[in-house]
Amino acid sequence: MNADFYNEMYDADGTLRPHYRVFADWLAAMPPERRVRKQAEADTAFHRVGITFAVYGEKSGTERLIPFDIIPRIVPAAEWAMLEAGLRQRVKALNAFLHDIYHDQEILSAGRMPAEQVLNNAQFRREMVGVDVASGIYAHIAGVDLVRAGAGETYVLEDNLRVPSGVSYLLEDRKMMMRLFPELFSRHLIAPVQHYPDMLLENLRTVAPTGVVDPTVVVLTPGAYNSAYFEHTFLAQQMGIELVEGRDLFVKNETVFMRTTQGPQRVDVIYRRLDDDFLDPLAFNKESMLGVPGLLAAYRAGQVTLANAIGAGVADDKSIYPYVPEMIRFYLGEEPTLHNVPTWMLRKPDDLKYVLAHLPELVVKEVHGAGGYGMLVGPASTSAEIEDFRARILAAPEKYIAQPTLALSNCPTFVDSGVAPRHLDLRPFVLSGKSISMVPGGLTRVALREGSLVVNSSQGGGTKDTWVLEN
């Protein structure tokens, strides 16, 4: 037991935590050959179903399986109740912030945030100023990354408000656990998660443009070569709606249609899994072959809802992140339930000076980065890597933020050498429409490399089923 880290299964004395007791007995009684057989069964099933993801930068068409670990992350009911309340609060404030900065900008005039941080941000979309979106919701689907540090306290690592992915793994992991070990589900009261697609569809229907009675909802994908394509098809299929690509849609009289075998059909809500820049070649990236010409005009005219909204990225930007607690105080008049990780902003000379002097202890991230690409984990890096990163920081300090290296909590995980603790995080998916809803728990990602703190699947991360126990 390494006392520097919070272990989800054992306390600091090595005593089993009460909510893991039933599981630990079950695991101890399982013959090793059964476990090996079950793990192989899981791999075969995942391959067969095609639950793979494409890896950028590798040989084109490389499809990898995301490793799945059979030891679940178990969350007691009371702990989840606290997390859920904190998530509701945070996402509510983020939506209020987005509405505000694209309208009256009260938070800026009140001097609670530096205006240039927002208005000069690349993710701030001037096209959205003054545009009224359905129900005033911008971040319909938020994937909030939570981590637990040394003393057991929870931090929000980042708010993903653009096109957060991973929910399909959450659902498939649960399906797999139920298939492999049905007996576990009669021994525990585990909160169900499989209704997520229904909740998502209902959420999307409630944000249809005003006056549309029976909205047509579609999922917009960049196509089969996108790393999250499996998830796009999965969600469209589970919701029973069309999965469209940009070329399937066209805009006429500021109205969006899809090409069907029975002629054009109107589209009211687009759950888009495509970044802002690629949505409309007329308005954004002119080279984009993935988008729909005229989509922005139709959107601004209120003829179609995009989920998430164009411009939502300004609220999950790493340079805006330090101000989220202030948003919660400003819009809701409440104190934040979930903590932010202390963050140095390298555009500030004092912060820059401190960070450059402490690089080997810190995590440095690109402000606009995602997916675990382009970051420095100081304690895990060689001095050459650190010096290389130092040069990149000095070239453009405003592009980076730094945070203390969090002692991410860990959980026993099957690895080549047996069972060993590996670090993990948790990504719950929060849906906002007429109201806020979520399925209990989220996607647990686990860093499979010993000592690694990077859980992203693109960096060798795996997943675990997440159980929220019902009392």
Add this chain to the structure above:
Amino acid sequence: MLSRTADHLYWMARYTERTENLARLLDVSYQMSMVPQSVAAQNENWRAILALNSLETAFAEVYREVNVENVLRFMVADAANPSSIYSCVRAARENAHAVRGAMTAEMWESVNATWIELRQQDFEQIVARGVSEFFDWVKLRSAVIRGVTFGTMLRDDTLHFIRLGGLLERADNTARILDMQYHILRNGDEGASDFYRWGALLRSLSAFQVYRKVYRDAITPGRVAELLILRGDLPRSLHACADGIVRMLQLVANSASAETQRQAGVLHAGLHFARIDDVFAVGLHEYLTDFMDRIYELGEGISQDFLVPA
């Protein structure tokens, strides 16, 4: 449904059907190559398979000699040959992958598993186990995919476009196999071996027992042609395919498809009311060539009306 979705499903079905028929064609050629004959005559048969797919040039770029082994390797396992079984299974899988959400999980899994299993066998292993076993495996996988399609898919346009693609491809392939074998048989050595060759042709289209049942008589070229072209109750006959195409087109019809439906109706009527003597009066090769041209035209029409609308 989305035009693009229909397009992928239609091509998934075409490639799946094409894979099966290619296995049938190669299998019958392989069976026939065991009938006593000169090496030159044998290699002529393999050359005909390349010609059937207009692949002589592509083949000659990689292989020196037209013989059993080279043609089998080229047509079974060569990833660079777009008409090989390997490439057709891959194309079927890629089309399915693009719209996997539009089909049942079982269906996607059966298409994907076929591709995964195929990738695990190299040509040497296939030869070592016997190529006929491999062709049986291909036919079995095709039967599994077809069975899962019929057994799990909702009877809506998704299924209709899958059916349409399969039927169009089958019509073309049956005509092609018949045309080629008939040509070889007509030009080959006369004699007792003909019985085996006609038998092998019928078997390749799963029509040998049917022939016995229907005619209860010796195998003659005229009756073989009649069975494979005009019998409405033989599932791989041209007539049966045309029946299905007309029916599917009625089910998916839209405001743009009247002309395509008319063409399909004309083609169907011709098969429905024809006599085999009329076919031979035109000349079998000419008749089949005309038929394949019309199937091609139908494919173009379906594409414009439904799959890739302007």
